[in-house]
């Protein structure tokens with residue numbers, strides 16, 4: 001079966017790689033070796049595959065590409081060890097990736113696109129629009145390069161960096177398949193979180209795959225009108241439709257959804273907002289993750305102070321909603337997602 005990923009051998013699944021290797025006249029076990037070089041030993045060139053013959057390596061080199069994104073810049077927090085990476089892709093485009101240390105293990109937040117078309121008002125990643133979507137290998141490459149650079153294991157991955165992953169649906173699903181494959185990193189689906197601003201048809205499509213990943217919805221407002229003000233996607237998919245899709249996802253997969261709610265001072269942090277948020281989350285047993293918004297100077301948004309944030313949290317807890325406040329990581333290094341790249345390219 002030919003792969004739709006053409007020369008990009010890192011995006012081939014195990015089955016496709018096996019049929020490719022057999023079609024090149026090599027034994028089946030070579031596929032296992034090559035898959036392991038790519039997805040376990042994390043090599044960035046065919047030359048490193050030392051148990052293959054030189055002639056076979058040359059043949060692969062002529063027809064296929066294999067590389068990892070190049071580290072252009074990285075910053076490490078002195079407070080908590082968080083690292084922010086700016087990676088250069090093969091075509092020169094840049095993406096950001098964040099490595100975070102938690103007591104339950106290391107987590108990597110990856111980008112799924114270069115830029116973003118969705119236009120959320122509180123987000124720096126969308127200020128220059130969408131450049132292009134990432135391939136499965138470019139999503140994996142961010143994690144692989146971080147593992148190599150830190151020399152540490154990664155136990156959790158969140159697809160929550162630059163881009164809307166559900167508008168890059170096929171590549172996202174292939175990425176999940178590769179990252180959780182027993183022949184590769186063999187990470188549990190439960191340790192993967194995908195965050196979407198609410199692309200309703202693809203939430204339903206994803207539900208039907210019955211994966212065990214965590215779906216996080218960037219909710220950020222509790223009425224359709226308010227949501228439209230800060231998230232243009234709400235003009236296409238109403239809050240009602242989004243809630244129906246969330247219910248379908250929960251019922252179909254049995255996985256509790258997370259609502260991401262960026263608290264923006266004076267915009268969505270009132271007592272009525274807390275009550276409405278509890279009404280949305282309650283029937284779904286959804287978990288709420290409150291995010292004190294990162295300041296985006298271009299938009300003039302600021303986070304409410306800590307006492308207002310705690311008061312908002314308490315109101316939800318009184319309604320028996322499961323809620324956490326996202327810990328700010330790497331406060332002493334470059335700010336919000338998308339800003340490292342903008343600063344580098346002079347945005």
Ligand code: SF4
Nearest residue numbers: 116118120123126163
């Ligand atoms: S929050 Fe996510 S979906 Fe919205 S503009 Fe930013 S990257 Fe895109």
